Amino acid sequence: MNDEFVRQVYAASYRRLVGQLYGVCGDLSEAEDVVQEAFARAVQHERKFRRTDNPEAWLRTVAVNLCRSRWRRRILGDRLQRQAHRPEAQPDLSADHVMLMAALKQLPEAQRQVIALHHLADLPVHEVATAVGAPVGTVKARLSRGRAQLARILNDREEARHA
Amino acid sequence: MRDLDELLDPVVSRKASAAARTPDFAAVERRGRQRLRRARAAAVGAVVAVAAVVSVVGAQVASYRSDTAPAGTIEWDGPNGELARMAESGNADSGDVIVGTDGSLLTEWGHLGRTDPDAEQSPFVHGFSLAVDGRTYWSPLEYQDIEVSRLASGGFLVGLTEKNAEPAPLAYYIADASGLRPVELTDDPADLKSGHYDGYAWMYIQPDPPVGIYAIDVENATAALVSELPRVIPDNNDPGSQLPQTDDGELWIISDQPDQPAKLLRLASDGRLSTYALPAGGLRRWPVQESLIGLSASQDGRPILLWADGTLDTSSRPVVPRPLRVSTVTTAGTISTTVLGMAPGEVRASAAALPDGRLLVNNGARLLRSSTDAWQDFETIAAPERMPAKQLRRSVLTGTADSVCLTPSPDFGANRSGSPIYCTVDGDTWDPIDLTP
Numbered sequence: 001m002n003d004e005f006v007r008q009v010y011a012a013s014y015r016r017l018v019g020q021l022y023g024v025c026g027d028l029s030e031a032e033d034v035v036q037e038a039f040a041r042a043v044q045h046e047r048k049f050r051r052t053d054n055p056e057a058w059l060r061t062v063a064v065n066l067c068r069s070r071w072r073r074r075i076l077g078d079r080l081q082r083q084a085h086r087p088e089a090q091p092d093l094s095a096d097h098v099m100l101m102a103a104l105k106q107l108p109e110a111q112r113q114v115i116a117l118h119h120l121a122d123l124p125v126h127e128v129a130t131a132v133g134a135p136v137g138t139v140k141a142r143l144s145r146g147r148a149q150l151a152r153i154l155n156d157r158e159e160a161r162h163a
Numbered sequence: 164m165r166d167l168d169e170l171l172d173p174v175v176s177r178k179a180s181a182a183a184r185t186p187d188f189a190a191v192e193r194r195g196r197q198r199l200r201r202a203r204a205a206a207v208g209a210v211v212a213v214a215a216v217v218s219v220v221g222a223q224v225a226s227y228r229s230d231t232a233p234a235g236t237i238e239w240d241g242p243n244g245e246l247a248r249m250a251e252s253g254n255a256d257s258g259d260v261i262v263g264t265d266g267s268l269l270t271e272w273g274h275l276g277r278t279d280p281d282a283e284q285s286p287f288v289h290g291f292s293l294a295v296d297g298r299t300y301w302s303p304l305e306y307q308d309i310e311v312s313r314l315a316s317g318g319f320l321v322g323l324t325e326k327n328a329e330p331a332p333l334a335y336y337i338a339d340a341s342g343l344r345p346v347e348l349t350d351d352p353a354d355l356k357s358g359h360y361d362g363y364a365w366m367y368i369q370p371d372p373p374v375g376i377y378a379i380d381v382e383n384a385t386a387a388l389v390s391e392l393p394r395v396i397p398d399n400n401d402p403g404s405q406l407p408q409t410d411d412g413e414l415w416i417i418s419d420q421p422d423q424p425a426k427l428l429r430l431a432s433d434g435r436l437s438t439y440a441l442p443a444g445g446l447r448r449w450p451v452q453e454s455l456i457g458l459s460a461s462q463d464g465r466p467i468l469l470w471a472d473g474t475l476d477t478s479s480r481p482v483v484p485r486p487l488r489v490s491t492v493t494t495a496g497t498i499s500t501t502v503l504g505m506a507p508g509e510v511r512a513s514a515a516a517l518p519d520g521r522l523l524v525n526n527g528a529r530l531l532r533s534s535t536d537a538w539q540d541f542e543t544i545a546a547p548e549r550m551p552a553k554q555l556r557r558s559v560l561t562g563t564a565d566s567v568c569l570t571p572s573p574d575f576g577a578n579r580s581g582s583p584i585y586c587t588v589d590g591d592t593w594d595p596i597d598l599t600p
Contacts, residue, residue, distance in 0.1 A: 006188075006192075007188050014185055015180040015183050015185060018179060019178075019180030019181075022176060028182060031179065032183055032184060036186065036194070040195035040198060041195065043191065043194070043196060043198075043199070044198040046195075090182060091178035091182040092181075100175070119173075120172070120173060120175045121173065121176045
């Protein structure tokens with residue numbers, strides 16, 4: 001099997017994809033895992049992977065889908081509870097960004113995904129649409145609603161902090 | 164705090180990229196090749212399976228495609244449907260296979276999508292097949308996610324997340340020969356004293372409560388929240404995980420709520436709740452000295468808890484063998500524990516009780532059987548003929564109403580289609596189960 005192509009993409013894109021998925025998954029370890037799994041599937045479907053016009057977009061779509069599937073199960077909190085017992089790598093974020101990430105987790109899944117991919121991962125709207133499997137117009141609507149909701153959540157948190 | 168536009172800054176992703184741990188590509192490559200081997204083996208098995216299904220069941224398609232199905236029922240997709248064809252051509256991978264308490268088998272399948280993965284449609288779709296009463300039924304191949312709960316009555320509750328639906332809903336169905344009947348959620352809590360429920364499932368329901376244990380009425384296709392178990396989270400934290408339950412209506416479960424010691428709970432068929440303290444060591448923690456690695460129930464109503472000493476961190480080498488223990492609740496209401504000897508380092512143990520009450524344990528290297536139904540003294544018994552040690556390590560024991568089955572577990576790195584299922588009534592002889600009718 002010739003995995004050299006996948007290896008090259010791995011070297012070039014792995015870290016960037018983990019960064020992009022961090023906001024989607026809300027957890028760095030989870031982001032690492034879904035991106036690694038996406039590369040494993042690229043190895044599995046190497047010929048198909050080579051034929052894609054944009055391998056990174058292929059991997060991102062797979063990883064977003066994996067994260068989406070896992071999020072629903074992870075929402076229960078127990079996993080986070082367990083993870084609190086093990087040391088994990090964390091990005092060095094400011095206090096404001098930590099609060100932002102916490103607020104993002106309160107958004108509906110579809111809104112969180114597009115906010116994370118567009119604003120935090122800096123992807124254009126059409127690439128976000130590809131990654132989440134939704135039309136561009138739908139992504140724009142989610143971005144609008146998500147931003148409004150996020151602003152409300154952050155305001156509430158800020159008021160609670162001052163109170 | 165800064166305003167939202169300033170906060171929504173790509174610096175978050177850049178910092179996450181910088182903090183990401185990058186494993187060697189060889190590890191990812193191994194993972195991918197393992198998936199590939201599994202898929203190829205699945206293709207070989209699936210060709211055999213589908214060929215038999217088509218030949219035996221093909222003429223009977225009409226018998227289970229009902230024209231009078233109630234609204235919302237999803238009909239089976241027939242042996243010539245998309246999933247069956249994908250499995251036949253090797254383009255669908257088999258995943259988990261769940262043995263029902265009545266011996267029926269539900270197998271999950273995944274397929275890399277119909278369109279290019281970089282198109283708008285998400286690339287992975289899932290379906291499943293149900294082998295029951297000598298027939299195999301194929302679901303449509305159109306779901307984003309599938310979760311399966313085995314019910315005490317022998318049926319299955321299946322949670323299906325639609326593909327590309329907005330919002331993507333999770334809907335629950337009773338899966339049986341007639342098709343997939345949608346489950347209606349009742350407003351009233353479960354009336355456990357009525358004793359008419361067919362089993363329990365941990366279901367994810369929106370919006371409130373988000374998750375809970377529900378009692379399932381198969382005949383009426385309804386689910387009612389079990390108010391006796393508020394906020395109980397099964398230890399393995401996964402909707403669709405198998406809740407240990409017996410056919411006379413008892414449920415055993417670990418309560419692992421934040422800031423409370425983990426407890427073992429027994430919900431009797433009349434709704435009475437009993438609580439038992441777990442042995443010292445508690446649940447799987449990081450790091451731990453003792454880990455609960457399995458919870459199941461015997462058909463005579465006892466819980467089967469498997470424990471392994473030491474951390475489950477398998478990244479440290481060398482991996483050393485660890486003591487394995489089994490616990491249950493005695494008739495006096497206390498937890499008793501028996502040492503089972505050493506298990507291989509990567510502890511993959513499982514246990515199930517035979518119809519006569521004796522306990523079978525797969526410690527990952529050998530099969531053990533208790534001499535009596537007291538689960539005190541154990542002897543090594545022979546594995547199924549021609550089963551290599553590697554496959555034994557990757558198989559789990561599951562109890563049914565009248566047998567115990569050894570099922571390859573994808574969670575343990577096994578491939579279902581390349582590995583037959585074996586069942587026994589006494590542990591002396593094992594019968595391979597042909598997954599085809």
